[in-house]
Amino acid sequence: MxxxxxxxxxxxxxxxxxxxxxxxxxxxxxxxGTEKAREVLLLELEEAGGEIGYGECVAQRDPLYSSxxxxxxxLVLRRYLLPLLGDRDGVTPEGFRRRAQAYRxxxxxxxxxxxxLQDLGARRLSRPLYEVLGGRYRRVPVGVSxxxxxxxxxxxxxxxxxxxxGYGRVKLKVEPGRDSDYVRAVRKxxxxxxxxxxxxxxxxxxQVGLLARLARSASxxxxxxxxxxxxxxxxxxxxxxxxxxxxxxxxxxxVTLGDLDVALAMxxxxxxxxxxxxVGGLGPACELHDRASAHRVxxxxxxxxxxxxxxxxNVSLATLPGFLxxxxxSASARYFQEDLIDPPFTLGPESSLEPRRGPGIGVExxxxxxxxxxxxxxxxxxx
Ligand code: OSB
Ligand code: MG
Numbered sequence: 001m002x003x004x005x006x007x008x009x010x011x012x013x014x015x016x017x018x019x020x021x022x023x024x025x026x027x028x029x030x031x032x033g034t035e036k037a038r039e040v041l042l043l044e045l046e047e048a049g050g051e052i053g054y055g056e057c058v059a060q061r062d063p064l065y066s067s068x069x070x071x072x073x074x075l076v077l078r079r080y081l082l083p084l085l086g087d088r089d090g091v092t093p094e095g096f097r098r099r100a101q102a103y104r105x106x107x108x109x110x111x112x113x114x115x116x117l118q119d120l121g122a123r124r125l126s127r128p129l130y131e132v133l134g135g136r137y138r139r140v141p142v143g144v145s146x147x148x149x150x151x152x153x154x155x156x157x158x159x160x161x162x163x164x165x166g167y168g169r170v171k172l173k174v175e176p177g178r179d180s181d182y183v184r185a186v187r188k189x190x191x192x193x194x195x196x197x198x199x200x201x202x203x204x205x206x207q208v209g210l211l212a213r214l215a216r217s218a219s220x221x222x223x224x225x226x227x228x229x230x231x232x233x234x235x236x237x238x239x240x241x242x243x244x245x246x247x248x249x250x251x252x253x254x255v256t257l258g259d260l261d262v263a264l265a266m267x268x269x270x271x272x273x274x275x276x277x278x279v280g281g282l283g284p285a286c287e288l289h290d291r292a293s294a295h296r297v298x299x300x301x302x303x304x305x306x307x308x309x310x311x312x313x314n315v316s317l318a319t320l321p322g323f324l325x326x327x328x329x330s331a332s333a334r335y336f337q338e339d340l341i342d343p344p345f346t347l348g349p350e351s352s353l354e355p356r357r358g359p360g361i362g363v364e365x366x367x368x369x370x371x372x373x374x375x376x377x378x379x380x381x382x383x
Contacts, residue, residue, distance in 0.1 A: 007121035007132070009090025011048040012382050015082045017074065018042040019376035020307075022336055028305060029148040031175035031202035032064040038305050039070045039375075042340070042365065043077070045085070045116045053120025053360060056310035057112040058277030065200065065304075066108070066252060066278070073109040078378060081106075081113050086382040093117040093283055107255055107280040114281025115313050123360035128316070130355045133286060135319030139352035143169030143326040144334060145198065145303065148178055152185035159186050159193070165334075168351030169194040169326040171224070175202040180214050187218040194326075198224035201252060205231075208238050215246040222271060222325070225251040236268040247271040251302060255279055257287055264295050271325060273302040276317055277310060285317055293322035301327035308332055308341030312361035315345075315353050329353050340365040340373075 020040040028035045041057035057077075059068040084099045085091055093114050100110050122129040130137065144167040149155040159170055172183055174197045183197060195218060203211065203226040215223055223242065227234040229252040239248035249271035254260050255278060263269050272292045276285040292299045301318040303311070311329055318327045331353070332344030339345070341363040348354055356362025 007092050008124065009092055009095070010117065010120055010124065011088070011090045012045055012085050013048050014046045014382065015085060015380045016044040016046075017077060017082075017378045018044070018370060018374055019070070019074070020340075020370065020373040021375050022307065022373055024305065024335060025333070025337055027147065030173045031148070031200045033062070035060065035305065038307070040307055041070060041073055041077075041112060042309060042370075043112050043116045045120050047120060047124070051120060051123050052364075053116045053118070053123060054309050054365065055112040055114070055116030055119065056277070056306055056313070057108055058275065058304035058306060058310060059108040060304070068106060068108045073106070073112070074378070076103070076106045076109040077112065078380070081109060082380050085113070091117065093121060093281065097280070097283060108277055111277045111279070111281040114283060115276060118282045119313070119360040126359050128355065128357055128362060129313070129360050130316035130319040133282060133316060133320065135316065137355065137357070138319055139348055139350070139354050140315055140318040140323065140329065141168070141326040142329045142347070142351055142353050143167055143171060143194070143196070144330045145171045145328045146173065148173045148175060149182070152182045155182050156185050156189045159190065163190065163193065166347050166351055167330070169196065171196040171198055171328065173197075174199050176207065180210070183214060183218045183220070195220055196222040196224065198251070199226040201225055201228045203227055205234050205237070208234065208241060211238055212241040215242050220246050222247045222249050224249040224273060225253065229253045232263055232266050232268040235263075236266045239268060239270060249273055251275070254288065257284070257291060260288055260291055264297070270297065272297055272299045273328075274299050274317070275302040275304060276313060277304055277306070278302070282313065282317055286320065289320050289322045298322065298324035300325040301329060303328040303330075305335055307336070308339040308345055308363055309361070309365060311345055312341070312356060312363045315355045316361060319355055326351065338369065340369055342366050
């Protein structure tokens with residue numbers, strides 16, 4: 001895939017980090033816990049000419065999905081990452097990545113900066129970010145991720161609501177004990193629905209058989225990250241046992257290109273969930289896309305319950321040609337009463353979301369909403 005090697009260096013004047021609290025329209029339960037609200041870190045980078053780029057950190061309040069967490073990300077950003085942006089010769093997303101590599105781990109904190117720089121770079125070129133990334137304008141196919149519910153009947157009713165909203169693919173969160181009965185009830189109620197499951201690492205090797213049987217009996221199109229992130233061997237084992245029509249997909253297991261190469265060599269995946277916020281930003285996300293596509297592994301864009309800012313980055317990425325399966329990018333109303341952006345994202349024809357055509361990600365946070373939702377603010381000025 002051809003995309004510009006380096007954007008022109010950006011001279012920055014100021015970095016502002018906002019900590020925001022956004023209640024979810026309904027609690028979201030996964031195998032690792034229940035979230036009632038999103039603790040959002042929003043980064044604003046202002047360049048010398050006054051243009052502003054935005055990045056959103058996907059870390060959660062607690063280190064349950066991965067080892068990162070909001071308070072940790074604030075510390076890492078303030079102490080290590082934001083100070084890298086003061087270079088008088090300017091910074092680029094790629095240059096930032098190289099310098100940030102000195103610090104181990106923390107891909108979510110790094111992605112916050114990388115994505116704000118990508119947005120700012122595209123704005124400076126007066127071009128939409130999707131185009132700069134090598135995507136083309138198109139409606140992006142999307143689905144909805146459904147949290148674990150109290151019992152099978154309430155799951156069926158929740159899914160019914162989303163199907164009525166127009167979502168053409170449904171991903172059910174599962175965990176041991178809340179799997180087969182729940183998923184089969186949904187399959188029985190909606191024989192034609194495109195169904196996926198995501199276990200967020202909750203299963204063990206002893207449950208390979210159970211998962212393979214469930215995939216077959218409920219005609220699951222995709223099974224996401226059933227085992228712990230370091231058990232590529234178990235993922236490979238299950239992948240071999242699934243029917244051809246069910247793809248084993250990795251999420252948490254793949255952060256770096258090296259992770260993907262090893263997983264490919266081990267035949268531990270037949271699809272990849274790419275979340276720019278998990279992998280260190282849009283540059284790394286594009287590289288994973290290119291590598292997976294070269295191996296004919298279809299990718300799709302995952303989500304972390306982002307606001308319209310992070311979602312706009314994700315939709316831009318999902319316009320790349322290898323994003324062949326429906327992404328976890330839903331309408332603003334599926335997450336929040338009031339999104340940070342106006343107008344919000346709405347579901348388009350045939351279960352799709354559209355990138356904005358404006359420069360960069362094409363959306364900005366509504367200032368008054370930031371004021372209302374803010375729980376903290378830090379500013380760093382560059383001389
Ligand atoms: O594993 O994909 C996941 C949300 C939080 C943490 C992990 C995951 C998710 C989702 C939400 O599935 C998808 C979305 O943002 O719509
Ligand atoms: Mg997942």
